[in-house]
Amino acid sequence: MKAVVLSKAYDPKTFEDRIYQRWMEKGLFAPEGEGSDPFTIVMPPPNVTGILHMGHALNNSLQDILTRYHRMKGRPTLWLPGTDHAGIATQNIVEREIAKEGLRRQDLGRERFLERTWLVKDRHHAIIKKQLEKIGSSCDWSRERFTMDEGLSHAVREAFVTLYERDLIYKGEYLVNYCPKCGTALADDEVEYQEVAGTLWNVRYPYSDGSGFITVATTRPETMFGDVAVAVNPTDERYTHLIGTMVSLPLTDREIPIIADSFVEKEFGTGMVKITPAHDPNDYQAGIRHNLERINVLNSDGTLNENVPAAYRGISAEKARVLVVKDLVDGGFITGEKEHNHEVGHCYRCHTIIEPYLSNQWFVRMQGMAEKALKAHQDGKVIFYPRRWENTYTHWLENIHDWCISRQLWWGHRIPVWECQACGERIVSREDPTACPACNSTDLRQETDVLDTWFSSWLWPFSTLGWPEKTSDLATFFPTSTLVTGYDIIFFWVSRMIMASLEFLGEVPFRDIYITGLVRDKQGRKMSKSLGNGIDPLEVVDQYGADAMKFTLCYMATQGQDILIDMDSFRLGSRFANKVWNATRFILMNLEGAELLDAETVPRNTLDRWIYHQLNNAARKIEQAMDSYKFNEGAQAVYDFFWNDFCDWYVESAKRNLYSDDAAEKSRQVTLLLDLLAQSMRLMHPFASFISDEIYSQLPNVSDELIMSTYPEWRDDLESATDALFVSRMQEAVSSIRALKADLSIPADRKVAVVIKVDDDFAATDFFVENQSLIASFMGASSLVIDDGADTKGAVPVAGTGYESFVFVGEAIDVKAEIAKLEGEVAKSEKALEAVRAKLGNEKFMTNAKAEAIEKEESKRAEFEEKIEKGKKHLALLASFL
RNA sequence: GGCCGGAUAGCUCAGCGGGAGAGCGAUUGCCUUACACGCAAUUGGUCGGGGGUUCAAAUCCCUCUCCGGUCACCA
Numbered sequence: 001m002k003a004v005v006l007s008k009a010y011d012p013k014t015f016e017d018r019i020y021q022r023w024m025e026k027g028l029f030a031p032e033g034e035g036s037d038p039f040t041i042v043m044p045p046p047n048v049t050g051i052l053h054m055g056h057a058l059n060n061s062l063q064d065i066l067t068r069y070h071r072m073k074g075r076p077t078l079w080l081p082g083t084d085h086a087g088i089a090t091q092n093i094v095e096r097e098i099a100k101e102g103l104r105r106q107d108l109g110r111e112r113f114l115e116r117t118w119l120v121k122d123r124h125h126a127i128i129k130k131q132l133e134k135i136g137s138s139c140d141w142s143r144e145r146f147t148m149d150e151g152l153s154h155a156v157r158e159a160f161v162t163l164y165e166r167d168l169i170y171k172g173e174y175l176v177n178y179c180p181k182c183g184t185a186l187a188d189d190e191v192e193y194q195e196v197a198g199t200l201w202n203v204r205y206p207y208s209d210g211s212g213f214i215t216v217a218t219t220r221p222e223t224m225f226g227d228v229a230v231a232v233n234p235t236d237e238r239y240t241h242l243i244g245t246m247v248s249l250p251l252t253d254r255e256i257p258i259i260a261d262s263f264v265e266k267e268f269g270t271g272m273v274k275i276t277p278a279h280d281p282n283d284y285q286a287g288i289r290h291n292l293e294r295i296n297v298l299n300s301d302g303t304l305n306e307n308v309p310a311a312y313r314g315i316s317a318e319k320a321r322v323l324v325v326k327d328l329v330d331g332g333f334i335t336g337e338k339e340h341n342h343e344v345g346h347c348y349r350c351h352t353i354i355e356p357y358l359s360n361q362w363f364v365r366m367q368g369m370a371e372k373a374l375k376a377h378q379d380g381k382v383i384f385y386p387r388r389w390e391n392t393y394t395h396w397l398e399n400i401h402d403w404c405i406s407r408q409l410w411w412g413h414r415i416p417v418w419e420c421q422a423c424g425e426r427i428v429s430r431e432d433p434t435a436c437p438a439c440n441s442t443d444l445r446q447e448t449d450v451l452d453t454w455f456s457s458w459l460w461p462f463s464t465l466g467w468p469e470k471t472s473d474l475a476t477f478f479p480t481s482t483l484v485t486g487y488d489i490i491f492f493w494v495s496r497m498i499m500a501s502l503e504f505l506g507e508v509p510f511r512d513i514y515i516t517g518l519v520r521d522k523q524g525r526k527m528s529k530s531l532g533n534g535i536d537p538l539e540v541v542d543q544y545g546a547d548a549m550k551f552t553l554c555y556m557a558t559q560g561q562d563i564l565i566d567m568d569s570f571r572l573g574s575r576f577a578n579k580v581w582n583a584t585r586f587i588l589m590n591l592e593g594a595e596l597l598d599a600e601t602v603p604r605n606t607l608d609r610w611i612y613h614q615l616n617n618a619a620r621k622i623e624q625a626m627d628s629y630k631f632n633e634g635a636q637a638v639y640d641f642f643w644n645d646f647c648d649w650y651v652e653s654a655k656r657n658l659y660s661d662d663a664a665e666k667s668r669q670v671t672l673l674l675d676l677l678a679q680s681m682r683l684m685h686p687f688a689s690f691i692s693d694e695i696y697s698q699l700p701n702v703s704d705e706l707i708m709s710t711y712p713e714w715r716d717d718l719e720s721a722t723d724a725l726f727v728s729r730m731q732e733a734v735s736s737i738r739a740l741k742a743d744l745s746i747p748a749d750r751k752v753a754v755v756i757k758v759d760d761d762f763a764a765t766d767f768f769v770e771n772q773s774l775i776a777s778f779m780g781a782s783s784l785v786i787d788d789g790a791d792t793k794g795a796v797p798v799a800g801t802g803y804e805s806f807v808f809v810g811e812a813i814d815v816k817a818e819i820a821k822l823e824g825e826v827a828k829s830e831k832a833l834e835a836v837r838a839k840l841g842n843e844k845f846m847t848n849a850k851a852e853a854i855e856k857e858e859s860k861r862a863e864f865e866e867k868i869e870k871g872k873k874h875l876a877l878l879a880s881f882l
Numbered sequence: 883g884g885c886c887g888g889a890u891a892g893c894u895c896a897g898c899g900g901g902a903g904a905g906c907g908a909u910u911g912c913c914u915u916a917c918a919c920g921c922a923a924u925u926g927g928u929c930g931g932g933g934g935u936u937c938a939a940a941u942c943c944c945u946c947u948c949c950g951g952u953c954a955c956c957a
Contacts, residue, residue, distance in 0.1 A: 006916090008916095008917095009917090009919095010917085010919085193953095193954090200957080216957085217957060218957060219957065220957080231957095263955070263956090264956095264957085265956055265957085267956090268956050268957070269956090269957065272957095273956095273957050274957075275957095276957095280955090280957075281955065282955045282956085282957075283957085285955085340957095342956080342957085343954090343956095388886065388887075389886095391885070391886065392885090392886080392952075392953085395885075395952095395953070396953085399953085399954090487951090487952090518951095522893090522894080524949095524950080555905085556894085556895080556905095558895070558896070560887075561887095561888090561895075561896095562950090562951095563894095564894060564895090565894090568906090569894085569906090571906085571919070572905065572906080574919065575919045575920095576919090577919090578917065578919045578920090579916095579917065579919080579920085581916085581917080582916040582917035582919090582920085583916060583917075584916080585916050585917080586916030586917080587916080588916095589916075590916095632895090632896075633896085636896085636904080636905095639904095639905095640904090647916090647917090648921085651916085735922095735923090738922060738923065739922090739923060739924085741911095741922090741923085742910075742911065742922065742923040742924075743923080743924085745910085745911075746911095747911070747912070748911070748912055748914070748921085748922065748923095749912075749914065780914090780922090832901070835901085836901085839900095839937075839938080842937055842938090843937085844936095844937040844938095845937040845938070846937080847937080848936085848937050848938085849900075849937060849938075850900085852900090853900050853937095853938085856900075856901085857900085857901090860901065
């Protein structure tokens with residue numbers, strides 16, 4: 001074979017783009033094979049509003065690892081990518097954009113506004129796709145979807161009409177969360193509560209008969225024009241006599257009754273609450289209980305409307321509050337005010353304070369679907385990793401509210417409902433109607449509202465596969481295997497997907513749900529634009545490479561734990577990749593003159609069997625890790641095997657064979673090294689895809705595509721406990737000599753003579769003898785003699801397990817220091833031995849403990865006894881040097 | 883207020899019933915013909931406090947303290 005020359009330095013920039021290009025050209029991301037057990041992931045679609053952040057990088061890295069792993073395991077594997085139209089968020093972006101031109105969306109009109117929005121969508125989509133490619137995502141782009149593409153729009157339409165036909169969709173006037181800035185209703189979950197410093201005012205409401213007044217407490221005096229009653233707790237003895245009497249509403253000429261309702265807390269404020277059904281969720285419910293009128297005092301833009309005295313009309317609620325308070329003070333109605341912190345709802349998109357607002361909206365009845373989703377979980381049809389997130393899921397479903405799905409936006413799926421202007425007939429239809437089925441009028445008007453973005457997202461696992469058509473993709477890949485997502489959207493999305501799948505297909509959409517942690521900065525803060533502490537995935541790729549990023553994230557992805565990182569964190573993956581590169585470079589530069597043999601049949605010595613044993617164990621560890629979604633353990637197994645076993649010991653031990661004059665031996669060694677390299681690349685490909693591919697494609701012993709090659713499986717015949725024991729004894733012997741040398745400040749390149757004396761029952765004697773020169777070079781020994789009769793006069797003794805080493809260090813030794821050190825070690829062993837003996841002498845331990853625990857204690861006893869015995873002997877020896 | 887999570891080496895975290903681990907950092911020695919993004923060695927911990935269960939507890943139970951998350955109708 002000819003040597004293969006790799007560039008001197010690991011430089012991911014020189015090959016990552018090229019390799020991704022090749023994967024794409026060869027169509028290697030498309031599902032392959034006829035297996036009956038496909039592996040499918042649908043990518044949580046990123047919003048087309050921005051660029052991917054570190055959270056996306058984590059998510060998609062883990063999905064890529066799963067995808068590549070299962071693909072190599074031979075399953076037909078599909079990772080389906082796509083993006084989300086993100087109704088409010090995207091519309092906000094466009095509105096901000098046109099605002100710079102001094103325009104509002106109304107100025108453009110619906111059609112032109114949407115044209116601009118599509119342009120924004122295209123722009124962001126291109127960026128997102130580029131980013132996913134840069135980080136190496138092996139998703140099948142030929143199946144990419146968008147929540148507003150034709151097929152998905154069709155699915156949305158089908159879902160809406162089906163639910164309507166099943167009487168699960170209704171329209172009505174309800175109090176909903178309304179964002180005055182975005183100008184639309186929001187679902188309950190889209191409201192974020194934040195503590196706000198407010199004021200609690202005590203306001204006098206005079207009795208109608210002029211005989212005095214009551215005092216109510218309120219944080220929102222400006223809504224008093226919508227008051228229709230004052231409520232007290234029915235058991236509140238201070239006020240029971242007042243129930244049924246009337247008070248007059250200040251600043252107006254209206255009179256309202258005092259009513260009793262148990263929701264009122266006696267202790268809070270004055271124990272009297274003004275009831276404003278059109279502007280407070282509690283009051284709304286109370287209004288229903290007492291059959292009260294609902295007086296809406298707000299316009300949709302958050303200003304006061306015609307239901308308030310003229311002086312306040314058209315003024316924003318915030319400003320009106322100041323005015324109202326001033327007027328109340330002037331009128332002598334305010335009797336007190338105090339600071340009051342309370343939770344106030346904010347829009348999750350623009351953070352404006354939410355108004356509870358009475359309006360006509362569309363809702364989905366959730367109760368029945370929620371029950372089915374709960375049952376599916378109880379029956380074990382979906383499993384959360386980590387387990388604890390199931391509480392979030394079940395708690396939300398057990399307290400489900402009907403889902404407000406109408407949004408007063410333009411960007412989204414327009415609600416497929418028409419109203420006949422002639423007869424008022426409502427038409428809900430899969431096809432756009434042309435005439436009213438009741439009166440034949442053609443004067444039909446479609447709903448102007450669009451659907452909540454999540455109304456398309458909740459269909460994602462099957463709409464992307466072609467539903468409602470019965471496509472072969474749907475038949476093959478649904479239900480999908482695993483969902484990888486963050487915990488912030490368990491109710492927004494995860495539980496709704498489960499409900500939709502059960503409702504429309506009668507099956508759960510996926511079995512495993514892996515919930516990732518959040519990516520935070522080193523101080524544990526969320527990465528955010530406002531803090532400026534975010535890390536751009538592309539910058540990481542630019543600085544360290546895509547493999548370094550994926551490997552590092554995976555290595556740190558402990559189940560259930562947030563990930564704290566900064567730019568430097570990625571050095572972990574980068575260093576590993578560099579190590580892989582250089583180890584490979586070294587092996588490939590030494591091929592010259594060697595003949596490639598059959599790695600399976602070439603003779604293997606102890607070290608060879610040992611490294612295959614370690615490789616085998618790594619494969620098993622990774623399999624266990626992947627099956628239980630312990631990504632960090634998988635990455636760690638790869639890292640430890642390649643670095644600590646393969647590079648530090650095996651490749652080092654192979655050097656003498658590579659430099660050997662014995663051509664047969666060199667060929668044998670090269671063959672094994674190349675095989676181990678190929679297997680290592682397979683092992684690490686899911687975790688470090690580009691570098692493994694770049695190397696694999698240059699190996700002379702393989703010619704297939706790494707991405708499609710077979711993942712190493714655990715093999716019984718590669719297990720070799722004896723060889724593993726031998727090598728660990730060698731490692732112990734080598735380390736102890738290196739430590740002694742370092743301890744005595746003997747430079748590594750100054751060789752010392754070493755003698756090893758083995759115990760009669762030492763199993764690795766032959767192995768030690770056969771590898772004498774290798775062990776000597778590992779130790780930095782000028783000579784190594786393995787002979788029980790050798791003269792060790794003047795040598796420093798070092799204890800080993802089953803043998804003793806004697807090192808001729810000459811003048812270097814500080815006998816007193818060595819004695820002190822050894823005394824410490826012996827004392828430690830004696831203490832440990834004492835504990836072990838106590839255990840073994842404990843009757844309860846002997847009767848209760850498992851047999852293997854007792855066995856282990858016994859072997860510990862032997863081990864400590866050996867250490868102490870040798871230690872004492874060595875102490876005596878050292879003492880004689882003085 | 884309810885529920886959940888975390889508290890282990892200077893830092894970030896694994897381990898979750900049988901002898902305290904990794905990476906980074908620090909210290910020391912080495913440019914040993916793959917790698918100084920390296921090699922070798924060393925340092926470093928009453929596993930948050932208290933109690934209990936057990937032959938055995940960082941690991942299970944109770945309790946307290948401190949951080950974090952999440953849900954909830956206190957006007």
